[in-house]
Amino acid sequence: MSPSSQVRFGIIGCAEIARKVSRAMNLCPNATLHAVASRTLAKAQAFATANSLPPTTVLYGTYEALLDDPDIDAVYIPLPTSLHLSWAIATARKKKHVLLEKPCAVNVTELDQIISACEENGVQFMDCTMWVHHPRSRVMADFFSDPKRFGQLKFIRTCFNYCGGNDFLENDIRVQPDLDPLGTLGDAGWYCIRACLFAANYQLPKFATALRNPVYNNAGVVISCGASLLWENGAVATFNCSFLAHLTMDFAAVGTNGSLNVTDFVIPYEEKSASLSILSNSNFDEMSLGWTEKPTEQVVKTELPQEVFMVKEFSTLVNGIKNHGLSPEKKWPTITRKTQLIIDAIVASFSRGFEPVEVY
Amino acid sequence: MSPSSQVRFGIIGCAEIARKVSRAMNLCPNATLHAVASRTLAKAQAFATANSLPPTTVLYGTYEALLDDPDIDAVYIPLPTSLHLSWAIATARKKKHVLLEKPCAVNVTELDQIISACEENGVQFMDCTMWVHHPRSRVMADFFSDPKRFGQLKFIRTCFNYCGGNDFLENDIRVQPDLDPLGTLGDAGWYCIRACLFAANYQLPKFATALRNPVYNNAGVVISCGASLLWENGAVATFNCSFLAHLTMDFAAVGTNGSLNVTDFVIPYEEKSASLSILSNSNFDEMSLGWTEKPTEQVVKTELPQEVFMVKEFSTLVNGIKNHGLSPEKKWPTITRKTQLIIDAIVASFSRGFEPVEVY
Numbered sequence: 103m104s105p106s107s108q109v110r111f112g113i114i115g116c117a118e119i120a121r122k123v124s125r126a127m128n129l130c131p132n133a134t135l136h137a138v139a140s141r142t143l144a145k146a147q148a149f150a151t152a153n154s155l156p157p158t159t160v161l162y163g164t165y166e167a168l169l170d171d172p173d174i175d176a177v178y179i180p181l182p183t184s185l186h187l188s189w190a191i192a193t194a195r196k197k198k199h200v201l202l203e204k205p206c207a208v209n210v211t212e213l214d215q216i217i218s219a220c221e222e223n224g225v226q227f228m229d230c231t232m233w234v235h236h237p238r239s240r241v242m243a244d245f246f247s248d249p250k251r252f253g254q255l256k257f258i259r260t261c262f263n264y265c266g267g268n269d270f271l272e273n274d275i276r277v278q279p280d281l282d283p284l285g286t287l288g289d290a291g292w293y294c295i296r297a298c299l300f301a302a303n304y305q306l307p308k309f310a311t312a313l314r315n316p317v318y319n320n321a322g323v324v325i326s327c328g329a330s331l332l333w334e335n336g337a338v339a340t341f342n343c344s345f346l347a348h349l350t351m352d353f354a355a356v357g358t359n360g361s362l363n364v365t366d367f368v369i370p371y372e373e374k375s376a377s378l379s380i381l382s383n384s385n386f387d388e389m390s391l392g393w394t395e396k397p398t399e400q401v402v403k404t405e406l407p408q409e410v411f412m413v414k415e416f417s418t419l420v421n422g423i424k425n426h427g428l429s430p431e432k433k434w435p436t437i438t439r440k441t442q443l444i445i446d447a448i449v450a451s452f453s454r455g456f457e458p459v460e461v462y
Numbered sequence: 463m464s465p466s467s468q469v470r471f472g473i474i475g476c477a478e479i480a481r482k483v484s485r486a487m488n489l490c491p492n493a494t495l496h497a498v499a500s501r502t503l504a505k506a507q508a509f510a511t512a513n514s515l516p517p518t519t520v521l522y523g524t525y526e527a528l529l530d531d532p533d534i535d536a537v538y539i540p541l542p543t544s545l546h547l548s549w550a551i552a553t554a555r556k557k558k559h560v561l562l563e564k565p566c567a568v569n570v571t572e573l574d575q576i577i578s579a580c581e582e583n584g585v586q587f588m589d590c591t592m593w594v595h596h597p598r599s600r601v602m603a604d605f606f607s608d609p610k611r612f613g614q615l616k617f618i619r620t621c622f623n624y625c626g627g628n629d630f631l632e633n634d635i636r637v638q639p640d641l642d643p644l645g646t647l648g649d650a651g652w653y654c655i656r657a658c659l660f661a662a663n664y665q666l667p668k669f670a671t672a673l674r675n676p677v678y679n680n681a682g683v684v685i686s687c688g689a690s691l692l693w694e695n696g697a698v699a700t701f702n703c704s705f706l707a708h709l710t711m712d713f714a715a716v717g718t719n720g721s722l723n724v725t726d727f728v729i730p731y732e733e734k735s736a737s738l739s740i741l742s743n744s745n746f747d748e749m750s751l752g753w754t755e756k757p758t759e760q761v762v763k764t765e766l767p768q769e770v771f772m773v774k775e776f777s778t779l780v781n782g783i784k785n786h787g788l789s790p791e792k793k794w795p796t797i798t799r800k801t802q803l804i805i806d807a808i809v810a811s812f813s814r815g816f817e818p819v820e821v822y
Contacts, residue, residue, distance in 0.1 A: 122749045256686075256707035259619045259700070263716055264746070311674060313690050314818060315698045326616075328698060330673050330690070338675045338688060340619070340700040347616035347716045349744050349753065352723070354714075356623055356707045363712070363725060365739070369746070371756045379725070384709050386624070386729070389482045391767065393709065396731045407751065458674060 107425060109175045109417035110136035112198070114165040114189060116149040117180040117275075119203060123230070124153055126409035127178075132417040135159055139168035165189060169196045176201060176226075176420050182281035183288060187212045194219040199226040199420045201413075205288030209449075210442045217435045226419045228412075228434040229441075231296050233368050235415055236408035238376040239300070241400060245362055246301055246355065251382040253358030258331075258339035260297045260353045262290035262368055266325070266345035277323045277345070285323035287445055290343035293351075293368045295444045298331055298339040299437065301355040306440055307331035307339070309458040310447035317346065329448045332458070359383055363397070373407045467785060469535045469777035470496035472558070474525040474549060476509040477540040477635075479563060483590070484513055486769035487538075492777040495519055499528035525549060529556045536561060536586070536780050542641035543648060547572045554579040559586040559780045561773075562798075565648030569809075570802045577795045586779045588772075588794040589801075591656050593728050595775055596768035598736040599660070601760060605722055606661055606715065611742040613718030618691075618699035620657045620713045622650035622728055626685070626705035637683045637705070645683035647805055650703035653711075653728045655804045658691055658699040659797065661715040666800055667691035667699070669818040670807035677706065689808045692818070719743055723757070733767045 111127050111134065113120050120138075127135040135155065140146040143163030150159055162168045169177065169192055176199035179189055183205050193200050200220055206229050207213035220227040233239060246252050266274065276282045276289050284291075298307070313328035326344035353367035360382035370376035377399050384395035406414075422428035447459040471487050471494065473480050480498075487495040495515065500506040503523030510519055522528045529537065529552055536559035539549055543565050553560050560580055566589050567573035580587040593599060606612050626634065636642045636649045644651075658667070673688035686704035713727035720742035730736035737759050744755035766774075782788035807819040 119750075122751065125749070253708070256704065257621060257623070257688075257702045257710075259621065259702075259712070259714075261617060261619065261716065263617070265718060309674070313692075313698060313700070314669070314671060315692055315696060317696060326696075328617075328690075328700070330688075330700070332673075332675055336675060336677065336686075338673060338702065340673070340688070340690070340702075342617045342619075342698065342700075342716075344616065346718070348613070348718060348720050348741075349746070350617075350714075350716045350721045352619070352714055354619075354710075354712055356621065356702075356710045358625060358706070358708060360708050361710045363723075365723060365757065366753065369750055369752065372752045381708070386709070389485070390479075390729055391482065392729065392732045393726065397725065 107132060107421050109133045109420045110173055111176050111178055112137040112139065112168045112171060112174040113178045114139045114168055115179065115181040116140045116145055120180045121153050122409055123178055123180065124155065126407065126413045129406060129410045130413040130417065132421060133413050136174055137162060137168050137171055139165050169193060169198065174198055175424060179203060182275050183208055183284065184281055187215060190216040191219040194223045194225050197223055197225060201228055201230060201416055203230045204292045205284050205445065206438050206442060208283055210439065210446050213439060213442045217439065220430065220435065224423065224430065226416065226423060226430045228416045229438045230412065231293065232408045232412050233293065234296065234300060235411035236370065236376060237404050238378060238402040241402055242362060242378060245380055246303065250359060252360040255302055255337045255355065255357050257356040258298050258301045260294045261342040261350050262293045263342065263344040263347035263350045265348060271319050271325060271345060277319050277321065277325060279321050279323050283323060284445060286325050286343045286345050287327055287448060291445065292441060294341035294343055295441050297353045297367060298341065299440055302333060302337060304437055304440060305333060306443065306461050308334045308461060310444050310451060310461050311458040312448050312451035312456050314456050316452055331444065374405065375401055375403050377401045467492060467781050469493045469780045470533055471536050471538055472497040472499065472528045472531060472534040473538045474499045474528055475539065475541040476500045476505055480540045481513050482769055483538055483540065484515065486767065486773045489766060489770045490773040490777065492781060493773050496534055497522060497528050497531055499525050529553060529558065534558055535784060539563060542635050543568055543644065544641050547575060550576040551579040554583045554585050557583055557585060561588055561590060561776055563590045564652045565644050565805065566798050566802060568643055570799065570806050573799060573802045577799065580790065580795065584783065584790065586776065586783060586790040588776045589798045590772065591653065592768045592772050593653065594656065594660060595771035596730065596736060597764050598738060598762040601762055602722060602738060605740055607663065610719060612720040615662055615697045615715065615717050617716040618658050618661045620654045621702040621710050622653045623702065623704040623707035623710045625708060631679055631685060631705060637679050637681065637685060639681050639683050643683060644805060646685050646703045646705050647687055647808060651805065652801060654701035654703050655801050657713045657727060658701065659800055662693060662697060664797055664800060665693060666803065666821050667693045668821060670804050670811060670821050671818040672808050672811035672816050674816050676812055691804065734765065735761055735763050737761045
């Protein structure tokens with residue numbers, strides 16, 4: 103691979119998740135981590151040391167300085183959500199491609215400004231939902247689209263929970279109203295909503311209705327909630343997301359002819375292998391003593407972790423724009439926008455007495 | 463075991479499910495199938511032949527004749543739901559113990575009349591929810607009650623679906639408004655609701671809210687629906703039940719310290735072995751690349767199918783009353799009543815624009 107096809111990344115903000123993504127950039131065949139910026143040079147240096155970044159990595163003490171670096175093609179932005187609007191737009195205006203952490207914006211109005219800025223400046227936009235890039239997700243998508251093995255989608259049940267602990271629940275960025283006002287809905291819920299869209303082949307549901315159990319922290323940020331989504335064809339999804347329950351990442355979908363169960367859909371139990379349980383065309387056996395078919399466990403091996411596949415896909419698109427005159431791929435901002443639209447509808451449902459809110 | 467400790471059963475009604483339960487009675491160490499009644503003697507004879515019942519089985523052409531048989535201790539009633547009120551009460555008045563198919567009644571008012579008749583006549587009442595008698599359910603209950611491995615209950619997600627097919631959806635007893643007016647909610651939903659109660663240690667939820675997706679057949683019977691249940695301590699359950707989706711029997715519960723997944727909770731895939739997947743005290747590993755602990759699959763072997771354990775438990779209680787002067791066990795009608803209360807609340811939620819309905 104020629105050096106010019108290597109996409110050179112900058113990272114603005116040294117969040118915990120940046121450790122994982124910077125590692126992915128250095129593992130990725132068509133990407134390089136070129137520079138890291140924090141609000142002080144000392145913080146950027148500490149991050150570089152803690153993560154054993156190569157000494158060639160350029161370090162900056164301001165985000166602006168990184169955005170001005172002409173050697174950078176693309177910027178990964180793991181900043182708190184409320185800062186995404188200004189920094190993602192600033193990145194796009196510097197003609198740098200935008201890899202943006204989720205939740206991408208505090209609402210779809212702000213997201214649209216970010217996406218418009220990317221479009222106007224001809225740069226690729228992608229959010230950091232890693233799991234959809236895992237090879238397992240391709241196997242899941244093939245199953246969902248198979249009329250014989252899965253059929254018409256009927257039900258989705260998903261959840262993403264983890265126990266934040268007391269310090270987390272009061273002090274983490276994800277529960278600060280001025281930083282991540284969407285709380286668990288924007289964090290864990292983002293993945294559940296994406297799973298619902300994924301199973302529905304990215305068709306938007308018609309209505310979102312919040313479940314009547316949101317829990318808020320003292321600052322008024324939601325730390326546990328759920329919702330149901332209803333599609334025009336009758337398919338229904340329910341999900342829960344929470345900082346108050348044991349680590350759970352279930353994704354189950356039922357069609358007319360089959361069903362799928364995955365219990366680690368956001369982050370597989372281990373890096374190099376992930377499994378899914380599928381069942382098709384089973385029925386009660388004679389006298390309903392058992393089932394005619396049992397689920398089969400399908401294991402998907404992978405040499406690279408899912409976040410590397412994400413960086414690789416993004417870098418391939420960036421390379422196409424940079425070196426081959428291609429246009430930015432609209433699929434990714436479109437999916438991001440659908441996810442954010444559903445979040446907005448659920449937030450509206452919270453404030454409208456848990457009534458169903460149309461998603462559009 | 464002395465002959466007198468053998469509980470002698472009669473069956474009124476030759477429903478498909480009676481095949482499975484009559485087999486269970488003949489496999490059960492403390493029960494005997496003494497007699498079968500249908501609306502005609504020919505039907506009873508056909509049932510006896512089709513199921514290879516021993517020639518000693520007494521056959522009746524009316525239900526009344528069976529209830530008058532002094533050799534019968536207990537009666538299993540697999541009749542359509544709308545007939546439960548009169549026949550369960552008639553059975554109790556004949557001082558015969560009542561093993562009643564689910565849904566037990568069309569509403570809790572009728573159920574209360576049945577339970578009262580059993581109490582007044584000193585006979586045991588139990589519904590036919592088989593899965594709670596499987597040895598696996600004891601393992602599940604132990605897990606749920608373990609503060610270290612499971613902790614405080616937070617979420618329950620369950621479903622029971624199967625594809626009825628066109629003929630079933632118009633003609634089966636379970637979709638006739640004058641026979642089984644509760645449709646899939648009383649049939650498949652019954653099990654989901656029981657699972658929710660089971661995970662909550664049989665504490666009633668405070669509110670039941672129907673999901674906004676019920677589907678009705680031409681006769682107005684619900685053939686697909688769902689609901690959320692909300693407990694006073696914040697625990698939340700969501701479930702779907704349907705005659706329109708592929709066979710699925712998922713039961714997942716999440717506590718503060720652990721989670722459980724079972725995908726065949728109503729009828730295990732096979733008779734002699736059933737499994738559950740449990741996980742406790744897991745967390746993200748370093749950099750959230752994977753999980754610190756993975757779920758473990760626990761296999762529960764059993765020599766007898768779950769319906770035999772149900773008949774055995776019921777017969778043990780009947781034997782205690784009959785031969786040892788014990789009182790009927792109130793646990794079983796209490797659990798039945800809680801299940802029916804939730805069904806009634808969901809039906810009320812359907813008719814009240816999917817508003818939450820208090821369960822009491």
